[in-house]
Amino acid sequence: MKDILQEIIENKKEEIARRKEVFSIDLLESNCEEFDRKSLSMSNSIRESQSGIISEFKRRSPSKGWINEKADLLQITKDYQLNGASALSILTDNKYFGGKLEDIKAVRDSINIPILRKEFIIDEYQLFQAKLIGADTVLLIAAALEKKRFMELSDMAHQLGMEVLLEIHSEKEMEYIDDKVEMIGVNNRNLGTFVTDVKNSVAMVEKLPKDRVLISESGISSPSTIKMLKEKGFNGFLIGECFMREENPGDAFAKFIKELC
Numbered sequence: 001m002k003d004i005l006q007e008i009i010e011n012k013k014e015e016i017a018r019r020k021e022v023f024s025i026d027l028l029e030s031n032c033e034e035f036d037r038k039s040l041s042m043s044n045s046i047r048e049s050q051s052g053i054i055s056e057f058k059r060r061s062p063s064k065g066w067i068n069e070k071a072d073l074l075q076i077t078k079d080y081q082l083n084g085a086s087a088l089s090i091l092t093d094n095k096y097f098g099g100k101l102e103d104i105k106a107v108r109d110s111i112n113i114p115i116l117r118k119e120f121i122i123d124e125y126q127l128f129q130a131k132l133i134g135a136d137t138v139l140l141i142a143a144a145l146e147k148k149r150f151m152e153l154s155d156m157a158h159q160l161g162m163e164v165l166l167e168i169h170s171e172k173e174m175e176y177i178d179d180k181v182e183m184i185g186v187n188n189r190n191l192g193t194f195v196t197d198v199k200n201s202v203a204m205v206e207k208l209p210k211d212r213v214l215i216s217e218s219g220i221s222s223p224s225t226i227k228m229l230k231e232k233g234f235n236g237f238l239i240g241e242c243f244m245r246e247e248n249p250g251d252a253f254a255k256f257i258k259e260l261c
Contacts (some may be wrong), residue, residue, distance in 0.1 A: 043182040140153055214234045
């Protein structure tokens, strides 16, 4: 079976190399007014939120193709915020998810809740990019990184003033958890096959440290699932396709929140 994650990572290496040829890290830093901006705390926002929902803006996926190709980025993200999202997740990978690096920058001035750069981060260059476009938090995926590399990238993200969401998929990846990680996400989607099962979160939550913000990611499509996951110990819930496949994602989110509360 084709391993989609490895394909994405190989493409990401090529993409980063091309970007470095045009714009070095030094140039990124010297042209970055956002380096002085204080990041918003996604971990605190989730803790203080009634819903704990991180609403995701996602145009397509490798397994399902286009979900909402012509989605209105600004309108949808503003609607997510208006209706009670604790944070936003914005995919910036173009080839596989239809995202753009500029998407976060395009909405930053209109949004006052934390923004997660949802990306396959393997290089410090991407962290400088994240800071440049106004991201508050970055995703670091254990399955995409050696442990030493994860720690290096996590340290750099914190030096840049951003929080880290560590994404794990299996019990063996718990070794990546250290004292500096603010949030731990359990992805219910296998990144090799893209098969999704919420039972993955249920199976792993008891083994996770309770002093962190625990987030269940992917495959959540009903308020009853969130209520069950809250009872198990999760604080946050990353949801994208459930809303994005609807004609009006903002309205779909508002209805979801009403049913949840």
